Amino acid sequence: MKQTFAVSIGGAAGQGVATPGDVFAKILTRRGLHVNAYNAYQSIIRGGHTFLTIRTGPEKVTNMGDRIDLLIPLNQDTMNRHLGLLGSGAAVIYNADTIQPGIPADGVQLCPLPVSQLADITRNKVAQNTLAMGAGLNLMGVGFQPLEEVLTEQFKKKGEAVVNENVAVARAGYEFAAAHFKPFLNPLPMTDNRYAVLSGNVALAMGGVAAGVKFYCAYPMSPSTGVLHWMAAHARKAGVIVRQVEDEIGVINMAIGAAHAGCRAMCATSGGGFALMSEGLGMSAMIETPVVVINCQRAGPSTGVPTKTEQGDLWQMLGAAFGDYPRVIAAPTDIADCFKIIPEIFNIADRFQCPGLVLCDLLLSEGRLSVDPKDLDFNVPIDRGELITAAGGPPSGPDRDGIYKRYLITESGVSPRAIPGVPGHVHTAATDEHDENGVLLSDEYTNPAKRRAMMEKRMRKVAGIEAAVKPPELIGPRNADVTLIGWGSTKGVIQEACEILHEQGISANQLPVRWLVPLKGDAILDILKGCQHTIIVENNYSGQFARYLRSETSYVPDGYIRKYDGEPFMPHHIAEAVKEQLAGKTNLSVPRHEIMV
Amino acid sequence: MATTAEVSRPLTLADLKGKVDPDWCPGCGDFGVLAALQKALVELQIPQHNVVTISGIGCSSNLPGYINTYGMHTLHGRTLAVATGVKLANHDLTVVVTGGDGDGFGIGGNHFIHTMRRNVDLLYIVMDNQIYGLTTGQTSPTSQLGMKTKSMPFGNIEAPLNPIALALAAGATFVARGFSGEQKHLTELIKEGIQHKGFSFLDAFSPCVTYNHDNTYQWFRPRVKKLEDEPAYDSANWYAAMEKAQLWGEEIPIGKFFERTDIPSLHGAEPVLAQGGPLAHRSLRLPAEMSRGFAEELL
Numbered sequence: 001m002k003q004t005f006a007v008s009i010g011g012a013a014g015q016g017v018a019t020p021g022d023v024f025a026k027i028l029t030r031r032g033l034h035v036n037a038y039n040a041y042q043s044i045i046r047g048g049h050t051f052l053t054i055r056t057g058p059e060k061v062t063n064m065g066d067r068i069d070l071l072i073p074l075n076q077d078t079m080n081r082h083l084g085l086l087g088s089g090a091a092v093i094y095n096a097d098t099i100q101p102g103i104p105a106d107g108v109q110l111c112p113l114p115v116s117q118l119a120d121i122t123r124n125k126v127a128q129n130t131l132a133m134g135a136g137l138n139l140m141g142v143g144f145q146p147l148e149e150v151l152t153e154q155f156k157k158k159g160e161a162v163v164n165e166n167v168a169v170a171r172a173g174y175e176f177a178a179a180h181f182k183p184f185l186n187p188l189p190m191t192d193n194r195y196a197v198l199s200g201n202v203a204l205a206m207g208g209v210a211a212g213v214k215f216y217c218a219y220p221m222s223p224s225t226g227v228l229h230w231m232a233a234h235a236r237k238a239g240v241i242v243r244q245v246e247d248e249i250g251v252i253n254m255a256i257g258a259a260h261a262g263c264r265a266m267c268a269t270s271g272g273g274f275a276l277m278s279e280g281l282g283m284s285a286m287i288e289t290p291v292v293v294i295n296c297q298r299a300g301p302s303t304g305v306p307t308k309t310e311q312g313d314l315w316q317m318l319g320a321a322f323g324d325y326p327r328v329i330a331a332p333t334d335i336a337d338c339f340k341i342i343p344e345i346f347n348i349a350d351r352f353q354c355p356g357l358v359l360c361d362l363l364l365s366e367g368r369l370s371v372d373p374k375d376l377d378f379n380v381p382i383d384r385g386e387l388i389t390a391a392g393g394p395p396s397g398p399d400r401d402g403i404y405k406r407y408l409i410t411e412s413g414v415s416p417r418a419i420p421g422v423p424g425h426v427h428t429a430a431t432d433e434h435d436e437n438g439v440l441l442s443d444e445y446t447n448p449a450k451r452r453a454m455m456e457k458r459m460r461k462v463a464g465i466e467a468a469v470k471p472p473e474l475i476g477p478r479n480a481d482v483t484l485i486g487w488g489s490t491k492g493v494i495q496e497a498c499e500i501l502h503e504q505g506i507s508a509n510q511l512p513v514r515w516l517v518p519l520k521g522d523a524i525l526d527i528l529k530g531c532q533h534t535i536i537v538e539n540n541y542s543g544q545f546a547r548y549l550r551s552e553t554s555y556v557p558d559g560y561i562r563k564y565d566g567e568p569f570m571p572h573h574i575a576e577a578v579k580e581q582l583a584g585k586t587n588l589s590v591p592r593h594e595i596m597v
Numbered sequence: 598m599a600t601t602a603e604v605s606r607p608l609t610l611a612d613l614k615g616k617v618d619p620d621w622c623p624g625c626g627d628f629g630v631l632a633a634l635q636k637a638l639v640e641l642q643i644p645q646h647n648v649v650t651i652s653g654i655g656c657s658s659n660l661p662g663y664i665n666t667y668g669m670h671t672l673h674g675r676t677l678a679v680a681t682g683v684k685l686a687n688h689d690l691t692v693v694v695t696g697g698d699g700d701g702f703g704i705g706g707n708h709f710i711h712t713m714r715r716n717v718d719l720l721y722i723v724m725d726n727q728i729y730g731l732t733t734g735q736t737s738p739t740s741q742l743g744m745k746t747k748s749m750p751f752g753n754i755e756a757p758l759n760p761i762a763l764a765l766a767a768g769a770t771f772v773a774r775g776f777s778g779e780q781k782h783l784t785e786l787i788k789e790g791i792q793h794k795g796f797s798f799l800d801a802f803s804p805c806v807t808y809n810h811d812n813t814y815q816w817f818r819p820r821v822k823k824l825e826d827e828p829a830y831d832s833a834n835w836y837a838a839m840e841k842a843q844l845w846g847e848e849i850p851i852g853k854f855f856e857r858t859d860i861p862s863l864h865g866a867e868p869v870l871a872q873g874g875p876l877a878h879r880s881l882r883l884p885a886e887m888s889r890g891f892a893e894e895l896l
């Protein structure tokens with residue numbers, strides 16, 4: 001089993017959970033450790049309960065794990081909710097002035113801090129947080145200097161006095177812990193690696209800029225808003241126009257306008273906003289103007305649970321907009337993949353002049369992961385397909401000659417696309433069905449032969465798209481006892497569940513699906529044919545992927561693991577469900593989330 | 598750059614003839630708007646490949662197919678959002694947006710308000726026939742009180758929208774009204790609207806001879822009064838414009854209600870466009886140091 005360590009900080013919104021989180025993440029990655037952070041919170045600005053878990057280790061940490069090693073409750077509520085989750089070897093650091101500990105399990109170390117004696121709480125409102133950070137790092141076997149450095153950076157802008165005060169408070173916590181508490185058995189290791197820490201939203205935005213996005217627009221909606229924030233903050237530097245639009249209908253149409261004029265254009269939203277965009281996707285397909293739309297799923301339906309995760313929008317994406325048209329749908333499998341997938345899908349959307357949809361979710365969008373900076377290389381392949389941006393290049397000709405046909409019928413279904421402003425290529429792009437020249441076939445001109453030809457031209461692109469993406473691959477031992485099939489964000493947690501099962505004598509492998517359209521059904525069937533016991537794992541109620549796979553391939557798995565309580569899977573949820581299914585107890589498991597957040 | 602054909606001779610009306618002839622009902626007001634637009638472009642001599650005519654859906658919105666410029670025939674009501682994207686992506690293009698009253702004031706009402714407030718540099722011509730033409734005659738947001746249509750057979754009980762007052766309130770920097778029956782006047786308004794650097798709104802009465810039997814050419818002719826014929830009228834005065842906008846009935850003013858030139862257009866205010874050419878022609882690649890910098894911020 002990999003060596004990992006998890007620290008959880010909880011409190012009411014507004015109590016400053018984020019700062020210690022950032023400080024820990026910085027210190028850990030500077031130590032050359034990987035981190036994975038997940039914040040469980042509610043859609044309120046003050047109050048409620050926020051619970052941030054940062055898990056670290058020398059190897060890649062793909063999910064929040066099953067165990068909390070260090071709990072830092074900032075209020076009584078957090079102590080009451082979570083003390084019971086701690087097992088032997090864990091510790092809890094808390095403000096002894098305001099919080100009663102309750103009765104912990106055997107082997108759990110209680111670490112009360114006499115906050116009012118250690119710091120002047122009338123001046124420093126977050127003294128308990130700073131003291132706890134100092135104490136925690138001491139127990140973890142990390143020296144004081146990294147904390148001093150990070151605090152200095154954090155408070156530099158506020159002046160030397162504030163820096164000194166915070167460093168002094170942190171030192172008091174550090175020294176108090178050294179004198180009164182037992183350190184953890186295994187001090188945190190150190191490596192020479194250096195990692196960047198980023199959220200999926202930042203990765204999506206950076207992936208967009210790497211792909212050459214010049215136009216980004218959005219309407220704020222959790223959990224996609226982080227993409228807008230990064231884009232807006234970096235717009236001037238990166239030369240990207242970023243617009244906040246009046247609604248998501250405006251967003252998709254504005255993005256398509258910019259794309260039509262020749263930019264790579266992108267937008268992100270969540271399920272509700274995506275629903276408003278669906279008519280626009282049909283336009284993108286019909287006028288053959290590529291656009292990339294990201295849906296960061298949250299728990300639905302309707303306003304749903306804005307701050308909780310789910311994989312409940314698959315069928316919305318599959319069915320978005322009326323009529324048949326070619327589309328591409330990709331689901332990034334981790335935060336680093338959020339960066340990678342954007343340039344890939346832009347190339348496909350550009351080559352096949354169709355909408356490219358990215359199905360992300362809150363878990364990735366708002367989670368944070370350490371990534372090797374080399375994996376954030378902006379020097380990605382860029383392929384804009386058959387795009388005419390200047391006069392002269394064939395096919396061309398005087399505007400009246402009709403030599404240039406925007407919707408030329410070709411074998412691939414792709415017609416060379418001229419952008420407005422290019423002499424010799426004047427044409428109209430129409431959402432009404434049209435002929436090769438873009439002339440409307442509507443009403444009295446309707447011509448079944450032409451309609452059929454245009455329909456077939458567009459749909460021929462599907463074959464090209466099929467060839468452009470790779471089929472999924474099985475990870476883990478062949479001939480395993482059980483094969484877990486997942487899609488998108490569940491890859492990391494399924495991987496860890498496989499490791500847990502392996503330790504318990506059950507061999508398990510995983511088929512993670514990244515391209516949803518095209519699905520590559522034949523390749524998937526080929527793989528699954530040789531599997532002994534297959535289970536589809538997904539974060540929704542009805543088994544949306546299971547139904548999709550069945551509709552595309554007629555494949556029916558042996559079992560299902562589903563979760564739709566708003567929280568992501570933890571590894572033990574999956575491992576235990578697999579065991580009950582292999583024992584023949586059920587073929588549908590819905591694990592209960594034990595952490596009350 | 599222009600093709601040889603374009604540089605060797607001036608743009609003519611024949612150049613702007615579309616690939617097909619309009620399929621509007623004989624006598625439809627939209628013919629007059631199309632003709633005025635073509636004349637305006639010829640008089641301004643804007644190369645046809647530098648013009649994008651963008652519409653929504655409706656009888657009037659079929660216009661881009663009938664004029665030989667770059668064109669987009671988008672979704673019902675969504676034109677202004679699309680046009681904003683086009684203009685920001687390539688601000689060298691002349692963007693003309695055309696559509697109907699249902700398209701612009703009904704389903705597209707939200708985009709209408711926000712595009713005005715943003716002062717996007719484009720000309721928006723609404724071919725206002727006070728009816729839904731393409732869907733065979735239902736009440737529109739500008740249908741008059743009491744008007745009987747297929748959807749309100751006992752008469753409209755909702756007050757009509759006042760597009761001129763709305764445009765003034767929403768911050769449009771050029772607000773005008775024309776009439777398809779007044780060709781020369783309409784052509785001049787279109788020219789002014791194209792040349793105005795900011796959002797130009799032109800509400801053009803464009804009678805639907807098939808479904809609107811109330812607001813006909815005969816109804817409009819004695820009523821329309823040109824603001825240009827009033828020497829004292831000052832189109833720089835917003836309050837005067839708002840007052841004129843209230844007139845409806847025996848006297849209906851047409852002409853330029855309002856113009857101000859002291860506000861930058863959206864692309865003019867956009868810092869990313871302050872240097873360098875149109876966005877659509879910029880390199881997709883960022884300098885390597887810059888992209889490395891973005892990753893380093895996260896270390």
Ligand SMILES: Cc1ncc(C[n+]2csc(CCOP(=O)(O)OP(=O)(O)O)c2C)c(N)n1
Pocket residue numbers: 654655656657658673696697698699700701724726728729730731732737
């Ligand atoms: C989303 C959507 N709803 C409804 C329609 C049907 N529709 C097409 S045109 C139109 C109204 C047209 O009225 P107007 O914009 O005034 O144009 P006119 O035909 O009068 O020129 C409607 C309702 C549509 N195309 N799309």
Ligand code: SF4
Pocket residue numbers: 620621622624625626627656657726730731804805806807808
């Ligand atoms: S129905 Fe009315 S608006 Fe439509 S083309 Fe005929 S006259 Fe014109």
Ligand SMILES: [Mg+2]
Pocket residue numbers: 655697698699724725726727728729730737
């Ligand atoms: Mg109308």
